[in-house]
Amino acid sequence: MAPTLFEVQPKPGDLIEIERTMYSHWAVYIGNNEVVHLLPPGEDLLSMMDSSCAVVRRQRLSAVAPLGFRVNNLLDGKYAPRRRDVIVAEACKLLGRTLHYDLREYNCEHFATSLRYGKRESRQVKEAEDTALALGAVAAVALGAAFFAALLSGEGETKEKEREKRNRQGRRY
Incomplete structure (x- = not known):
């Protein structure tokens, strides 16, 4: 189970x-x-x-995450985070605004990382795209193997038919 506010105290900007x-x-x-x-x-995913x-x-964090949450400053090793007061001020300036939303290009993770690092990234989107690419590669290899097997099978059948035809022709004479 994820920690609650009673177990972990996040800092502003986290x-x-x-x-x-x-x-x-x-x-x-x-x-x-x-x-x-x-x-x-x-x-829900469909409405998103x-x-x-x-x-x-x-x-309130307790309303958004009643079952728990985790502090995950996931890109701190890649980018320097902005100052905490700047992150909070920028976040508060945006309150009530309606922004463009796109699950792949600008979702809640892009929003959060852009506030903390000044760069928008979504690890979830990248992982989903990597998984889709991997599945596509596996499917392509499987289709290629099936095609090659069918080709070999067809080639073998053709040679067998030719052999039978020659044998029948040889018996006629």
């Missing part, structure tokens, strides 16, 4: 990862048990895929 059924939701902690996050109209806009909201 990225908060909240596990959902098929994805993680991301928010920026701003202090006082509050987060700022980007929310499409519905939180359908939505082209989302609203920046401020909510």
Whole structure:
């Protein structure tokens, strides 16, 4: 089970990862048990895929993540985080705004990482794309192998038919 606010005290500017059924939701902690996050109209995957806009909201962390969360400043090793006061100020400036939303190009993780690092990235999208590429490669190899096997099988059948034809012709004479 993920930790709750009673077990972990995030610092302002920290990225908060909240596990959902098929994805993680991301928010920026701003202090006082509050987060700022980007929310499409519905939180189920289908409505997220359908939505082209989302609203920046401020909510209590305990309401957004009643079952727990984790502090996950996932790109600290790759990028230098911005100052905590700058992250919080930028997050608060965006409150109430409706922003473009796209599951692949600008989702809640892109929003959160852009506030913390000044660069938008979504590890979830990258992992999904990598998985899709890997599955596509496996499918291509499997199709290629099946085609090659069919080709060899067909070639063998053709040679066998030619042999039978010669044998029949040889018997006629």
